[in-house]
Amino acid sequence: MKLSILQNVVTVICISAFLNVNAQETNAPQFGKGLFNLVGKDSTFSMKIGLRFQSLATSSWDASNGLSNHEASMLIRRSRLKFDGFAFSPKLKYKLELGLSNRDQSGASKYTHNAPRYILDAVLKWNFSGDFVLWFGQTKLPGNRERVISSANLQQVDRSLLNSRFTIDRDFGIQVRHHFNLTDTFLVKEIFSIAQGEGRNITTGNIGGHQYTTRVELLPFGNFASKGDYKGSDLKFEQNPKLAFGFAYDFNNHAAKTRSNQGSYMANNTGGFYTTNISTLFIDAMYKHKGFSFMAEYASRDAKDAFAKNSDGTALLDSDGDQMIVQIGNGLNLQTGYLLSKTVEVSARYTNISLDKSITGKGTENQYTLGLSKYIAGHSLKVQTDLSYTDIGFKTNQLLYRLQVDIHF
Template sequence: MRNKVKGVLIALFATAALGNVQAQSENKTKFGKGIQFVAADSSFSVKIGARFQTLYQGSSNPATKEWDDRFLIRRARLKFDGFAYSPKLEYKIELGLSNSDIGNDTPEQTNNADNIILDAVARWQMTPTLSLWAGQTKLPGNRERVVSSQKMQFVDRSLLNSRFNLDRDAGLQLHNEHQVGTVILREIGSISMGEGRDITVNNSGGYDYTARFEILPLGAFKGDGDYVGGDLEREQTPKLAIAATYDYNDNAAREQGQLGDFLSAQRDLRTVFVDAMFKYRGFSSMAEYANRKAPDGAVVALDSLGNVEEAFTTGNAFNIQAGYLFPANWEIAGRYTNYEPTAGIGQREQQQYTLGLSKYLVGHSLKVQSDFTLQQEQNRDDRYQFRLQMELAF
């Protein structure tokens, strides 16, 4: 309750502040684009956006032979972005208000924050091609994670992402983009705390270092579509993006690097991602491969019976998905994900087969999505999952 009250107070404060400047601001409004204000002297701008996802989720329970289901608010977000002092200095603030957004991983550690702040980052465009980011935001990891949860092709991200994504972290990032003929090249590097978002204690290990390289050999996607699920822009010429990321988390303290429980010992984690996005005339496809290793061994502790009690999540995963958007803005999509954990860490190999159906009413700002998944896990009975979700964003 304390977390939600704090989030509401922040939202009210921001709204009141904007009310004071409305008289001297220019209001530019369009559904899905937020409420926008520009100061009369053009010294700053702010855009306010809000969105939420209502979700029904049900799955078979092989143990009880029952259907377990629930309704929930999967995500509820407030967004603020714009520029300050100069258009070259942009900022973004995003707050998460639902229980799933807040999700304190370590409630017993009272000196950790409560995870309301998702993004709080300033971006300075130093040159026409080079920008410096400072603050907390998503690391330049796998493509699926960087794609906004508002703009996904399915109800939620894949098993690959839930096991290996780098998530958000606080630190510095350098982004460079340049063009050679029609080919677009991007280089991104970051140094961050390594323990994830909203951590207020001193760094418990070393820092996290990430490097990513992207190539778009057929030119730019419309509407930054290389980081948007589905081909809502209906690209008239083939578009392709290929990328690779290497991440080194020095003396990681959490079982998934920036996510999961804090463990009693630390390990160096090395993660590699390779991914690609292709779009053409309503057809889209994305593929990703992830591999994570702990060179000094992933297992930290065993119980008295020799079972794994603490271990870092390591191994590899592959995800591929594809969909087609029909002229009436219905999309059908399929996804296959395979997860192979490192032997001995106490996790099972899994495969997931997902079929999705979506209706886009106003792009990704107002849509209804559903998917059905067959989950196969080593030495366990198959499970089935159905999800139905509405996204509303303004």
């Protein structure tokens, strides 16, 4: 990579120092609301700068024949710098988020290796008319609810297996967002997105077609407190029931990866790519009331032709010599939590992954997770731990224990 992480951090610090000197106001917000806020002398821009990181320790065992083959690791799971505010007018907002940990930058391929993969989000948000907002840049697509919830605001240590198998994650493109009220309390939100279709930080062209995503959300009892429909746990102790339903459909035209815009590239024997149309459906719900929360998600992926082929029609094999295929199937995730006090929560999760066995050769996975969280300062400073048992079916079952400390300035 041309620039080291240290060089990038120094650059950011220098820019921040320059802005600080030339800004009219520098406000130090409360803990968890950013390191500091900058406002231009003529009030034509603002910038809030934030920092967070997660320290994670894990232990895992094979559980089929006693607890054997123990493995343990400790790492910085995420480390992020965040910048957001407005430019020129409060109607033009922006967000920039940089990932600095090795896990944040993992997943590089020969199509992204020629540049650092620091950028997670880099998006402009223009409120061009009434309740219409146009987003342009790289950011999360409006897919499953669990993915759009920030990793800083999760109810358990990390997201579910449904998210890791079916999410459409981040991409570069355009989104149009709108909301309106059916009644005084019934709120409807709509999102439509057109994206490149190959994931984040792509630097080499557009291999297939484009990716089209639409999402509709129904909130019959109005907005949640503090955008709680996209935060784990009911830390605001909603005094009245709050409910949100979400429906999303994603169509990736001539997708070149095994999981829509995620997974591995299906590169064939002539240096080209096998492409096929991939569609993904998401249905989800979030409910909160007086410290109790419940989230449900369903995902389903299908493809026009799931078996990847070379240009001559022969089977396209992966690095292990197996047939490369699109990961099609269904997933279900059910998750609930209850706050025993304002700072202590117990949670439980059940996840089922059912890939099409006739195509993928893999059976059903069931994962059961129990979690315990201590919120010292809400999601901004918390300690979380969970224990998961995964009944994999087609290979050795697993037991996983995790402990994580999350701090968010």
